[in-house]
Amino acid sequence: MSHDEEALYLAALAQVPGVGAKLLFELKTTFGSYRAAWEAHPAEWLDVPGVAGGLRARFQEFKNGFDFEGFAHGLEQKQVYLFTMEEEAYPELLKQIDSPPPVLYACGQLAPLLPDKISIVGTRKASDVGRKQTSRLAYDLASLGLTIVSGMALGIDGSAHEGALEAGGLTIAVLGSGIGEVYPPQHESLYRRIQEHGLIISEHPPGVPPLKEHFPRRNRIIAGISKGTVVAEAPLNSGALITARLAQDMGREVFAMPGPVASPLVKGCHQLIKSGEAKLIEDADDVLVVFGEKKSELLARQRERMQERLALEPVSAAREPGPARPAPEAGEPKPPPKPVRAAERKKPAEPRGPAVSDEDMQLLNAISYSEGTHLNTLARKLKLSIAELSARLTLLEIRGLVKSLPGGFFQRL
Numbered sequence: 001m002s003h004d005e006e007a008l009y010l011a012a013l014a015q016v017p018g019v020g021a022k023l024l025f026e027l028k029t030t031f032g033s034y035r036a037a038w039e040a041h042p043a044e045w046l047d048v049p050g051v052a053g054g055l056r057a058r059f060q061e062f063k064n065g066f067d068f069e070g071f072a073h074g075l076e077q078k079q080v081y082l083f084t085m086e087e088e089a090y091p092e093l094l095k096q097i098d099s100p101p102p103v104l105y106a107c108g109q110l111a112p113l114l115p116d117k118i119s120i121v122g123t124r125k126a127s128d129v130g131r132k133q134t135s136r137l138a139y140d141l142a143s144l145g146l147t148i149v150s151g152m153a154l155g156i157d158g159s160a161h162e163g164a165l166e167a168g169g170l171t172i173a174v175l176g177s178g179i180g181e182v183y184p185p186q187h188e189s190l191y192r193r194i195q196e197h198g199l200i201i202s203e204h205p206p207g208v209p210p211l212k213e214h215f216p217r218r219n220r221i222i223a224g225i226s227k228g229t230v231v232a233e234a235p236l237n238s239g240a241l242i243t244a245r246l247a248q249d250m251g252r253e254v255f256a257m258p259g260p261v262a263s264p265l266v267k268g269c270h271q272l273i274k275s276g277e278a279k280l281i282e283d284a285d286d287v288l289v290v291f292g293e294k295k296s297e298l299l300a301r302q303r304e305r306m307q308e309r310l311a312l313e314p315v316s317a318a319r320e321p322g323p324a325r326p327a328p329e330a331g332e333p334k335p336p337p338k339p340v341r342a343a344e345r346k347k348p349a350e351p352r353g354p355a356v357s358d359e360d361m362q363l364l365n366a367i368s369y370s371e372g373t374h375l376n377t378l379a380r381k382l383k384l385s386i387a388e389l390s391a392r393l394t395l396l397e398i399r400g401l402v403k404s405l406p407g408g409f410f411q412r413l
């Protein structure tokens with residue numbers, strides 16, 4: 001991947017100790033571009049509002065020891081993306097906080113940046129019940145097309161990511177270190193899975209270790225990138241409470257899951273609820289009610305996104321290439337049909353007979369003719385991800401073999 005030159009100079013300047021978003025703005029205003037600010041003589045920095053002699057000296061020292069070409073080449077080699085506040089891809093909600101990171105480093109898939117995001121945080125020393133509840137909540141929310149954001153820590157964070165991945169949904173891990181620094185090391189496998197199926201972001205460049213002081217600042221990104229934060233399980237001294245209060249200060253919704261009264265692991269959650277700082281929730285429905293979202297509408301939007309993705313990248317393209325054949329035999333999958341208008345979907349786009357594959361027939365047999373069957377039920381029964389299942393159901397609907405009903409149900413025709 002190639003990076004915009006101005007983004008690289010901005011990223012370099014943002015690493016100078018004492019340079020934040022406000023000063024970067026002043027530097028560009030004064031010099032006309034980030035490159036010009038970088039190439040300016042350090043003495044010229046004194047013309048910039050907010051720059052004193054100490055900062056000028058730090059810039060000189062940093063610039064003398066910084067390998068700009070090596071930095072740019074390293075990002076290319078490691079396939080790390082750069083997002084600056086001036087780019088459209090930079091999360092809009094994150095721009096609105098008091099101290100947004102001037103640069104985000106990212107690796108993985110970019111899709112999680114697009115849909116609505118919900119953060120789920122909690123204690124590292126989570127109970128079995130807390131982990132299961134968190135995984136279930138993340139699974140349900142991700143199944144509806146919401147992106148699950150967390151900090152990839154042990155306990156609740158890990159369970160949130162796991163639940164989203166299990167649903168075949170989207171998840172974002174926000175690091176307190178640079179991209180490529182896996183922390184905690186127990187999450188090496190989880191890190192790779194998120195990198196493959198989700199997105200990993202950090203405000204720190206690659207190579208920066210996970211220092212203690214980084215994590216409170218990481219929490220502001222977790223809260224700031226999301227429209228709501230759920231505290232799943234947290235004692236009174238948990239860092240998750242800091243994230244919750246940051247979210248509240250940002251004007252975002254805060255939720256907390258209750259637990260056994262005698263358990264110290266939920267004292268923080270109960271305190272948030274009692275003080276009115278958080279809304280009590282028990283499941284995904286409670287979150288959706290607050291945002292005025294309906295499952296049927298979320299699933300409809302998810303199907304639209306899936307149809308757009310299928311139109312650009314047919315399902316057949318994802319299969320392993322094989323020798324060309326003139327026509328499929330009975331029982332073999334046919335190539336995906338050409339897109340049809342919504343008004344035309346009342347008619348089957350293809351003949352129904354034996355051209356249905358064994359896999360699709362197994363899916364059809366799991367769907368009720370009368371009452372319909374819910375998407376989540378099908379996913380659990382057939383052990384399919386929500387993403388793959390939605391794609392297959394969309395194709396079956398286009399062919400006139402199934403019909404989508406309100407509430408995430410599908411009916412066989």
